Amino acid sequence: MRRKHGFTLLELLIVLFVVSILAAMLFPVFARARESAHKVTCLSSLVQLGNALQLYAADWSGTLPPKDNDWGPLDPYTRNAAVYQCLSDPAIAALQSEPDWSSQEPVRIPSSYVYRSGLTNDGLPMEIVAFDRGIWHLGGRNVVFLDAHGTWFNAAAFWQMVPERVLALDPALQALTPEQRKAAREGQQIPGKVPWR
Numbered sequence: 001m002r003r004k005h006g007f008t009l010l011e012l013l014i015v016l017f018v019v020s021i022l023a024a025m026l027f028p029v030f031a032r033a034r035e036s037a038h039k040v041t042c043l044s045s046l047v048q049l050g051n052a053l054q055l056y057a058a059d060w061s062g063t064l065p066p067k068d069n070d071w072g073p074l075d076p077y078t079r080n081a082a083v084y085q086c087l088s089d090p091a092i093a094a095l096q097s098e099p100d101w102s103s104q105e106p107v108r109i110p111s112s113y114v115y116r117s118g119l120t121n122d123g124l125p126m127e128i129v130a131f132d133r134g135i136w137h138l139g140g141r142n143v144v145f146l147d148a149h150g151t152w153f154n155a156a157a158f159w160q161m162v163p164e165r166v167l168a169l170d171p172a173l174q175a176l177t178p179e180q181r182k183a184a185r186e187g188q189q190i191p192g193k194v195p196w197r
Helices: 009-059 072-078 155-161 178-185
Strands: 113-115 128-132 140-145 150-154
Touching: 009 072, 009 113, 009 128, 009 140, 009 150, 140 155, 150 155, 155 178
Parallel strands: none
Antiparallel strands: 113 128, 128 140, 140 150
């Protein structure tokens, strides 16, 4: 009689242990890579919105839409409601169902971006016109300027470089206490907050 050989319980436990160690090492890498992809997609959306703002201004004597955070006037220039969303935005991720983008009626969902009104297209090219509503992308946020180019800033750099008019629109900064806000503006660690990832 020949005896069949199989894995022992100890061998199976060792294999499971090695696989779990590898998975624990790789999950953060995959999460960071996914967030990097979201950051690039979000920046592309903001640049598209910057271009739509320039098209709007060309039709309206050089003026941009008149109300803060009102993206409605750009609907004819974007033709894609998904451009107003960031994949890293928790409010967008919490939507229960996919909106019907093919509908003739405008789709109104929360925008992931803050829009700053009161600008004309002959202003300084480096004026911030829109930015992420939250600090979602690897401890920073995407920003688009008046000339429709975009870039990423870490949270501390953003808060130190932008004018008060822009900071007044920033929900992430407004959610902080005055003490935390002062530390954020000075580039220090925010009291009571873990450092951004």
